Amino acid sequence: MKRTKIVDALKSVDFNHDILVKGWVRSHRNSKAVDFIALNDGSTINNIQIVVDPTSMDAEALRSITTGACIGVTGTLVQSQGAGQSVEIQSKAIEIYGLCPSDYPMQKKGQSFEYMRKYAHLRLRTNTFGAVFRIRHNMAIAIHQYFHEHGYYYFHTPLITASDAEGAGEMFQVTTLDLSRTGKTGEVPYEKDFFGKKTSLTVSGQLEGELGATALGGIYTFGPTFRAENSNTPRHLAEFWMIEPEVAFLDKDELMDLEEDFIKFCVRWALEHCKDDLEFLNKMIDKNLLEMLQSVIKEDFVRLTYTEGIEILQAAVKNGKKFEFPVTEWGMDLSSEHERYLVEEHFKRPVIMTDYPSEIKAFYMKKNADGKTMQGTDVLFPRIGEIIGGSVREESYEKLVAEIKARGMAPESYSWYLDTRKYGSCPHAGFGLGFERLILFVTGMQNIRDVIPRSEER
Ligand code: ATP
Ligand code: MN
Numbered sequence: 373m374k375r376t377k378i379v380d381a382l383k384s385v386d387f388n389h390d391i392l393v394k395g396w397v398r399s400h401r402n403s404k405a406v407d408f409i410a411l412n413d414g415s416t417i418n419n420i421q422i423v424v425d426p427t428s429m430d431a432e433a434l435r436s437i438t439t440g441a442c443i444g445v446t447g448t449l450v451q452s453q454g455a456g457q458s459v460e461i462q463s464k465a466i467e468i469y470g471l472c473p474s475d476y477p478m479q480k481k482g483q484s485f486e487y488m489r490k491y492a493h494l495r496l497r498t499n500t501f502g503a504v505f506r507i508r509h510n511m512a513i514a515i516h517q518y519f520h521e522h523g524y525y526y527f528h529t530p531l532i533t534a535s536d537a538e539g540a541g542e543m544f545q546v547t548t549l550d551l552s553r554t555g556k557t558g559e560v561p562y563e564k565d566f567f568g569k570k571t572s573l574t575v576s577g578q579l580e581g582e583l584g585a586t587a588l589g590g591i592y593t594f595g596p597t598f599r600a601e602n603s604n605t606p607r608h609l610a611e612f613w614m615i616e617p618e619v620a621f622l623d624k625d626e627l628m629d630l631e632e633d634f635i636k637f638c639v640r641w642a643l644e645h646c647k648d649d650l651e652f653l654n655k656m657i658d659k660n661l662l663e664m665l666q667s668v669i670k671e672d673f674v675r676l677t678y679t680e681g682i683e684i685l686q687a688a689v690k691n692g693k694k695f696e697f698p699v700t701e702w703g704m705d706l707s708s709e710h711e712r713y714l715v716e717e718h719f720k721r722p723v724i725m726t727d728y729p730s731e732i733k734a735f736y737m738k739k740n741a742d743g744k745t746m747q748g749t750d751v752l753f754p755r756i757g758e759i760i761g762g763s764v765r766e767e768s769y770e771k772l773v774a775e776i777k778a779r780g781m782a783p784e785s786y787s788w789y790l791d792t793r794k795y796g797s798c799p800h801a802g803f804g805l806g807f808e809r810l811i812l813f814v815t816g817m818q819n820i821r822d823v824i825p826r827s828e829e830r
Contacts, residue, residue: 373446379415382459387449393420393461394444396497397472400437402426407434409463411445417503417652421452421460429466439479440472440497485822492827500656503649504815504823507642511810512594514641515615518634519592524617527584527591529577531598534569535785542601543572544610573598576804577616579736579789582765585618585800586792592617594807606819607708607756609808618802624747624764627801628675628724631751631760635722635805636669642814643669650814658816664754665814667721674719677727678706678745684718685710705732708757715752723752735775737763749803756813762803769793 373392376384381393395413402408407426410419422445426434437443447461454460477491478498488495495501516526532546548566562570577593584591597614622630642650643665654661685699685706697707706725715723727745730737737746751760766772772793776783783790811823821827 375444377415378411378413378418378420381420381449381461382416382418382457384449384459387451387459389449390446390464391449391461392444392446393422394469395420395442397437397439397441397443398499399439409437409443409445411443412499412502414502414506417499417506417648418457421454421457422447422463422466423460424463424466428463433468434466436471437466437468438472438474438476440476441468442470442472443468485819489821489827492825496825499652501822503646503652504811504817505825506649507646507815508811508823510642510645511638511807511814514638514645515592515594515807517641518637519617522590524590524592524619525584525588527577527581527588527593528595529574529580529584529593531574531596532567532571533574533580534567534571535579535789542599543575544598544600546571546573575599576614578618578802578804581616581618581802582789582792582800585620585802586796586798589621590617590619605708606821607809607812609820609824612820612824613807615805615807616802618800620798620800622764622801623799624726624749624801627762627764627803628673628726628749631724631749631762631803632673635751635760635810638810639665639814640669646814653816661816664816668753671721673722673724673751675724675726676714676719678725678729678748679727681706681710681714681723681725684714688713688718703729703731711752711757712754715757716754722754725750725752733763735779735781736765736772738766739771747801751803753809753813756809759809759813760803760805762801764799764801767793767797767799769797 375394376391378393378395381391393411393413395411398410398412398419400407400409407424409422409424411422412419424434444467445461445463446465447463449459450462452458452460478494496505519526549560549564551560554560574597576597577595581591581593593616595613596611598611600610601608617630650662679702682702689699695709697709699710715721726749727740728748729744730739730746733746733748737748739746747764749762750758753759766775769790772790773783776786808820808823812820815823817823
């Protein structure tokens with residue numbers, strides 16, 4: 373017999389026929405005359421109830437089917453007598469695929485996330501992680517759907533690169549050399565390395581994304597990104613996925629419209645496609661989750677300059693607000709508690725912050741006429757802080773070269789990038805969204821390590 377997925381069995385009204393379901397036991401309880409097994413196969417947050425007549429099978433075999441065991445059940449789909457489910461299966465035969473010994477770490481309900489991180493390879497078998505990863509899948513589909521519908525091309529930028537998109541370190545080196553065996557001088561002979569030069573894993577696909585944008589009009593990347601930054605926070609990973617649209621002929625206002633429209637589309641998609649999982653997370657993880665998601669798609673994002681933001685933060689400090697990182701003066705970089713204050717306490721809405729001081733941002737961002745600020749458009753979100761970093765890109769060849777030199781970088785190593793400005797340069801803009809930060813927001817989870825399949829090694 374062909375397997376029926378539990379998500380379909382639960383919706384079925386084709387009663388009194390035999391079906392076959394397969395999955396992992398969530399619980400097995402036994403009341404005098406019958407046994408009840410709650411079975412889950414990952415196709416939905418909901419379990420199907422299996423009703424077993426204990427006289428129908430070997431008593432010891434039945435007793436061995438404990439939480440975590442994997443079984444296949446052939447039985448009759450019937451309308452349920454009990455409360456809490458509409459259909460159940462009256463078991464005729466159970467096949468045991470894998471028993472689950474009593475030291476199974478996911479046996480108990482309600483373990484802390486910290487505990488589960490130690491067994492991250494098994495936590496996918498729990499309700500919460502099942503919900504998170506079904507939502508993660510649906511968000512990936514939403515992203516492709518949005519950009520495809522709007523005429524952007526999915527563009528695969530290289531993962532191994534010799535350029536540093538930010539112009540400032542924190543990259544994982546890729547080499548075939550044995551670095552413990554450098555030459556006599558102690559210098560590493562990179563000319564003998566695989567590519568004949570020093571290479572690393574990418575920190576952003578943007579620079580190559582711009583090659584696509586200035587030829588195809590609009591592209592987006594969606595792939596892994598690596599940062600060896602020492603930021604052991606609940607919002608930073610060493611390996612994460614980034615979505616980076618890059619678009620020709622887009623100005624700052626249009627860029628903000630794109631950011632807002634895109635992120636609202638993703639949240640709306642989650643509300644439409646992940647109803648059961650979101651309701652579960654709303655009940656178990658964050659009682660405010662659904663309300664928060666609804667409010668984000670309803671309200672306009674606040675659009676605020678960095679300068680206005682600093683003024684609000686300074687006024688808050690004057691009125692007694694305490695921050696861990698001091699609010700000093702214009703020019704300081706905001707930390708996530710500052711961003712969250714603006715979003716959660718001051719405006720109570722997402723904020724798009726613009727016109728940051730050029731000095732705290734990357735070299736390729738277009739400066740305003742004042743020479744001090746640039747056309748950045750970061751999106752700040754409740755619970756997350758920065759979720760998107762975006763900007764208009766500098767399209768003038770001369771200005772870009774001057775900026776690269778002013779920052780002590782070598783224009784030669786960006787010659788391929790500079791050619792986009794040398795030949796038929798065009799105004800363009802783009803942004804980067806951290807995929808896991810979006811998943812954090814949509815699921816209500818608190819720690820970015822809990823929305824990836826397995827915890828990072830360290
Ligand atoms: P932050 O200030 O939070 O470190 P950033 O300014 O370094 O962010 P960008 O370089 O603009 O971030 O990257 C674009 C987006 O990628 C960010 O808005 C964020 O959503 C995501 N992101 C950046 N670094 C990480 C990381 N280490 N782990 C997960 N997501 C990240
Ligand atoms: Mn960072």
